[in-house]
Amino acid sequence: MNPHNKSIEELKDIAAQVRRDIVRMVHAVNSGHPGGSLGCTDYFVSLYFKVMDYSTDFSMDGKGEDLFFLSNGHISPVWYSTLARAGFFDVSELATFRKIDSRLQGHPATEEGLEGIRVASGSLGQGLSVALGAAQTKKLNNDDKLVYVLMGDGEVEEGQVWEAAMYAAHHKIDNVIATIDRNGQQIDGSTNEVMSLGDLKAKFEAFGWHVLEANGNSFETLLPALEEAKRSTGHGKPVMIMMDTEMGYGVDFMMGSHKWHGVAPNDEQLQIALQQLAVKVASDY
């Protein structure tokens, strides 16, 4: 059971608040990655406020809970905000993001003991392997909960992703739901310009995965896709969601461009962004 289990209207309000947190966090330290964070906000809010079964009383082993791993660790702002808003730690701690002595490192880490994080990520291509290992331990422990993992689309240029993809199908790891954030952007430009990814759905299907597609910026389509993904587990195949998102979603001048991958807004841009991210009752940290 999800500890929040919000309605779609409530999820939209939470998502707007998380997006406000994201732009304020990266603005405050003039660094960080707002583009992918904004694009994946609806996914994170769906998992933590509707889909996943977990406890905010964090334990590293997470026995009897759904687990989430973030492989593309640079979108840490959306994860930190979601974890805080879900109750893992106080939202006031978001103000320490990327600052000295903070638990909110530039990329997620376990070293400082931040609740909700089970492995460091940032160097790309490693999270799927970790998630598969955790999923196999769940099977050994007769734990029927699921393991979720998010990757970037540019990230699948790393060879380790394909080692893991092959392994998952061979070992029939059917208690994992992987998601690729298909926003078509990476640091140096669009994925088409930098490194053609081709038909990722067909590629993962050829590797033996059950692949779904969803619009990641619409709760009306994303939630049913996540439910379908859940129903697809336990059938001998790993499950993948190809999630189409728009980088920078929710802030018009950040949308549809790789330029806001790792750039923070200035004072004026922040105010414009916050005007666009209206919530019924803003509770900024």
Added chain:
Amino acid sequence: MKEYTYSEKKDTRSGFGAGLHELGKNNPEVVALCADLTGSLKMDAFKKDFPERFFQVGIAEANMMGLAAGMTIGGKIPFTGTFANFSTGRVYDQIRQSIAYSGKNVKICASHAGLTLGEDGATHQILEDIGMMKMLPHMTVINPCDFNQTKAATMAIAEYEGPVYLRFGRPSVPNFTPANQKFEIGKAVMLNEGTDVTIIATGHLVWKAILAGKMLEEKGISAEIINIHTIKPLDNEAVLASVRKTKCVVTAEEHNRFGGLGDSVAQVLATNFPAPQEYVATNDTFGESGTPEELMEKYGLTEGNIVAAAERAISRKQ
């Protein structure tokens, strides 16, 4: 000179395989992963008797390290198995981020380390692995000397919470340490007390240090011989206590002189008790094809090299 005998020569990798099999029987949390080298790593017995806890990864070492990190979440104790080269250099960033920085309880078990894998040549003869692994924060680095000690080390690291690099090899070497010995991580083993020179050796060089001690005795030189199976954390007290007595030291290892046991000993001495030190190690070089004996001879890792190094160290004493 204390007498050391052995009834047979055995490979240290078989000590790992025997220890892993014991763990399979006694510790239900232990799981094993292997990257297509089950026979070479002597993991067959574990695979046969505990198939549900054995994971064939294929030739995909990067994935293996990530899987192992993930398997710890929920309480498993993963032992990964492949050659030392593919256990370290090939997957350094995976170990760094997903295992060491993340503080995961993974045991990285590495066979065919050093020159003594022989004929396969330099692509497979890693001489830099101790250096790479000891530089990682949180990582423990262990290099046992014979079958019995490798078996004991394998079982001991399962009881220790944290990432460990366990290094062993392919050739059969004298199995002289006690069966069923208690293995204490980070604790040096005193093999012979002496007064003129300290010889600190690890791995396959430990037996050669014993042979060297006998040769030195015939020359009237009293050598103190220490088996350092744990390179990190180093037993600083044992090193300092010995060198304060003998006033000079030889370090011996099947590894590059840069980054290995010798450098760790030198650091302890330089900051506490500066003393003449001589290295028996490879000298910033790759290996090559040949028999293990030929390679150890050519690259200067014999008992004769240890004796010569001891005499040089003694001659440099003030």
